[in-house]
Amino acid sequence: MCVCIAGLSSTNLSVLPGESLVAASGSRQRRSSTLSITRPSTSYDKFLPLVVIGIGFLLRLIVASTTYLDPDEAVNYFQGNQKSLWDVYHASLGSMHPPLLLFCIYSLKALGRSEFALRLPSVIAGTLSCWFGYKWLSKVADDTIALSGAVLFSLVPPLFSLESEVRQYSLLLLFIMAAFYFLESALEKLSVREMLLFSAALWLGLSVQYSALLFTVCIGIYTLLRFDELRSGSRFIVAWVFGQLVFVGLALFFYKTHVPVFERGISGSWLRKLFYHSGDPVVSFLATNTYRFFHFLFGQPVIGSIMLLLFVIGLVSLVTGRHFPIRVSRPIGFTSMFAAVLCWALSLGGIYPFGGTRHTIFLLPFVVLAAVVGLVTLLGNYAKFAPTVAAGMALVCILAPVPAGPSIRPPQQSLTFMHRAVTYVRQTVPAGEMVLVDQQSVFPFRYYFCRDDVFPFRQNPQNFECGGYRVYRSDVEWLLSAEHLESEVSAARRAFGAPPAERVLLFQTGWSVNNQKDLRDKLRASGCTSQWAFGKNIIACDIGVPDRRMFSAGRSTSKWSTHLSSGTGEREICECRARRSQSTNCGPCVSGSVGIVPSVRFR
Numbered sequence: 337m338c339v340c341i342a343g344l345s346s347t348n349l350s351v352l353p354g355e356s357l358v359a360a361s362g363s364r365q366r367r368s369s370t371l372s373i374t375r376p377s378t379s380y381d382k383f384l385p386l387v388v389i390g391i392g393f394l395l396r397l398i399v400a401s402t403t404y405l406d407p408d409e410a411v412n413y414f415q416g417n418q419k420s421l422w423d424v425y426h427a428s429l430g431s432m433h434p435p436l437l438l439f440c441i442y443s444l445k446a447l448g449r450s451e452f453a454l455r456l457p458s459v460i461a462g463t464l465s466c467w468f469g470y471k472w473l474s475k476v477a478d479d480t481i482a483l484s485g486a487v488l489f490s491l492v493p494p495l496f497s498l499e500s501e502v503r504q505y506s507l508l509l510l511f512i513m514a515a516f517y518f519l520e521s522a523l524e525k526l527s528v529r530e531m532l533l534f535s536a537a538l539w540l541g542l543s544v545q546y547s548a549l550l551f552t553v554c555i556g557i558y559t560l561l562r563f564d565e566l567r568s569g570s571r572f573i574v575a576w577v578f579g580q581l582v583f584v585g586l587a588l589f590f591y592k593t594h595v596p597v598f599e600r601g602i603s604g605s606w607l608r609k610l611f612y613h614s615g616d617p618v619v620s621f622l623a624t625n626t627y628r629f630f631h632f633l634f635g636q637p638v639i640g641s642i643m644l645l646l647f648v649i650g651l652v653s654l655v656t657g658r659h660f661p662i663r664v665s666r667p668i669g670f671t672s673m674f675a676a677v678l679c680w681a682l683s684l685g686g687i688y689p690f691g692g693t694r695h696t697i698f699l700l701p702f703v704v705l706a707a708v709v710g711l712v713t714l715l716g717n718y719a720k721f722a723p724t725v726a727a728g729m730a731l732v733c734i735l736a737p738v739p740a741g742p743s744i745r746p747p748q749q750s751l752t753f754m755h756r757a758v759t760y761v762r763q764t765v766p767a768g769e770m771v772l773v774d775q776q777s778v779f780p781f782r783y784y785f786c787r788d789d790v791f792p793f794r795q796n797p798q799n800f801e802c803g804g805y806r807v808y809r810s811d812v813e814w815l816l817s818a819e820h821l822e823s824e825v826s827a828a829r830r831a832f833g834a835p836p837a838e839r840v841l842l843f844q845t846g847w848s849v850n851n852q853k854d855l856r857d858k859l860r861a862s863g864c865t866s867q868w869a870f871g872k873n874i875i876a877c878d879i880g881v882p883d884r885r886m887f888s889a890g891r892s893t894s895k896w897s898t899h900l901s902s903g904t905g906e907r908e909i910c911e912c913r914a915r916r917s918q919s920t921n922c923g924p925c926v927s928g929s930v931g932i933v934p935s936v937r938f939r
Contacts, residue, residue, distance in 0.1 A: 385470050385486050392490025393463040399500035399746070400455035404754035406744060407846045409502040410779035413454060415793050416441025427793035434590055436543040437504045449787050451751065458506035462499025465506070466490045468513035469701060475520040476664050477705070480719055484708040484726040489700075491730035493737055494635040497746070498694060504545040505697050511541035512551055512698055519555065523562050528575045535579025542586055549587060550688070551698040554675040556580070561667035610689030622680055628692030632740040633703065636733040640740075643707050643729075650710030672702040692740035742847035744873050753871035754845075758784050761876055765841050767804035772828045772879075774816035776846040778809045799831050805841075806832050816844065818854035825879055844875040 405413070415427040416438040424442045428435035440457055447453045466489040473482035489495065499506040515537035522530035538555075541548035559576065612621050630647070631640035654669025679699065683690035690696055708726065712719040739745065765771075773781050778796075782789070785803030798809050808828035812820045825840050842859070850872035859868075864877035 385483055388483070388486050389463060389466045389470065389490050392466055392496055393459070395491070395496045396459040396462055396500045399497055400459050401452045402751055403451070403500075403746065403749040404751050404845075405451055405454075405502065405780060405783055406749070407776050407780055409454075410783045412437060412502050412504075413441060413449075413783060413787070414779055414791075417445070417449075417787075417790060418442060418793070419790055423792070429594060430794045431594075433504050433545055434543045434594065436540065437502075437507060440507075441502070454502045455500055458502060459500055461510040462496065462506040465499070465509040465513045468510065468517045469704070472513060472516040472520060472701070473705065475517070475524065476668065477709075480722050481705070481708050481712060483723040484711065485704050487723055487726040487730055488704050488708070491727065491734070492634055493733050493746075494633060494739065495700075498697070505694055508541055508545040508548060509697065509700065511537045511544065511548070512701060515541065515551075515555060516701055519559065522572075523559075526572050528571055531572060531575040532579065535576070535582065538579065538583050539586055542583065542590070546590070547688075547695060547698045550675075550678060550682075550696075552583060554671055554678065554698075554702070557674055558667055558671040561670065562664065607689045607693065607695075610683060610691035610693060610695070611686050612684040618684065621684075625683065625691035626676075626680075628740055629690065629696060629699075630703075631738075632692035632694070633697075633700070634729075634733050635737050635739050637738055637740075639729050639733050643703070646707040646710035646714070647703055648710070649713055650706035650708065653709050653713045654706060668702075668705065672706050675699055675702050744847060748850070748871045748873050750871065753874055754784060757843075757845075757870040757874045757876050760870070761785075761841065761843070765805070765878075769805055770828055770832055770834060770838065770840045771802075771805045771807045772810060772816075772824060772840050772842045773807060774810045774844060775814045777844050778807075780845050781807065781843050808832070815846070815848055815852070816842075816855070817852065818858040821855060821858055821879075840879045842875065842877045842879055845873055847873070849873045849875060 411431075415431060416424055418424045418427055421439060421442060424438045425435050428438050431438075441454065444453075444457060447456065466486060469489045470482055470486040473485040477485075499509065515534055518530050518534035518537060521527065522534055538548065538552050541551065563573070563576075610625060612618070627641065627644060630644040631637050634640045634643055651669055651673055654665045655673065657665045657669075676699070679688070679690040679696050682688035688695070708722065711722050711725060715722055715725070737746070771781070782802055785805065789802065791800075798811060800807050800809075808824075808831050810816050810820070810824040810827070812824060816824060821842075825842075826836075828834075828840055829836060829838050842864075856869075856875075859875070859877050859879070862877075862879050864875075864879065868877045869875055
């Protein structure tokens, strides 16, 4: 990839003082900057961005087809898996996001309910966002900067992972990039049609994720700066004002219907570190969280630090307008600075989080453009190698990932682990048994054991049946800890009227499961060893029963003694057959493997 990009021919940039651009709608001239942009002159130059974006598309497909759903994805699925669009909308009232993604999930159920089918729209939207991002950069910058931006949009792991999930952010980035592209087209041609498309992209963005409101404020500042340059016609301005008024009306609608449903703010949740708290050093808080954001965005602390430095250099270059191939350097430079300051101010005010999470992903186009300009600045006469350098940094992020914040490392989110965990539960836990899940794990469990069930999302009961099992959801904490394990096991037994020694299966999956050392120690003491871990982020563990009843009463069954290889969930199965009516033991496993589960008496 790096070798291929290195072959990009250098961009011819000519300085033409006083040259003006001619509007497509007439011969009236508009004042422009002193730089003209040379378009690709060869088919090779036109083909290379498609190769880069195509590679990004394949990476997204691989992630979408080889990883299991995380808790947020499973929540989105069940919110969209309702009987009618009205039920979907009603389910969205319990979410902190607008309903557009859920409407898409509902409308596309005919494609299937597998992980890949649910994620395919996000993969397509994410790939299109890379394309629109490239086309936007090619309008405001030269080919080197545009291609470098396409490399970062397409190949950075946190981006292609985020855009492969059943979440709002892939659609949000698509609408953000499309808005930038259509705005530049509208300003270039003084086209009312393009301006309306720009406005539609903003409306759709707000309908999928509320951070689009912050993006709209930023791009509104940019648009006003460009209007001051271009002296646009009255119809054109009316079209822009109309789009903004519709956006404000949509924002008010969501504010009245959705926001009041939020029972508590997010500043007291796991996002607490992303808000300023009285007594914290302001400068330290802003510097730390700015670094964390870049770490999150590139998924690698060293590369994140380098990109932060390049971003600062690029901002200075854009604002000062020092002979860079950016037709709109000062407006985009000031807007990028405004976007960063806006996020700082909202975080300091406890209004919106800023730091190492996806919540400020709308900053992506500003960050990438400024960082690439900073890279070109440093390379000087070797600027034509900027795409190669960008590809090299993306490769480092892929080969040495260090994700920021709560995450499931890609190898640990392998779909194989989840399939093995589900198979293990199905083969070893009889129908009718009790299952304990925490708040984080309840919807992944529902998806993998009873995904076809439809239930009123906002009436999600604490006790329910799923896949033939009696399931109890612990509401004590998001991620069940060792401190509350015994009390929650007892609560599950009481909820179903079970005797104190009744078997309970703990099923836990999601972020930070791998960091629960105290819980794992306690599970081990209860008879569940590390051999019941499927990867580092899935646990299926029997609690409270020394021997293991494998099948439900009243039927002829096969009895399994199971050896689980440490950390993989792979099993060697030794089978002996007996009927429940026979009071016999299943004989010892004949494989000779070490660590075989003790033989079990049928009751």
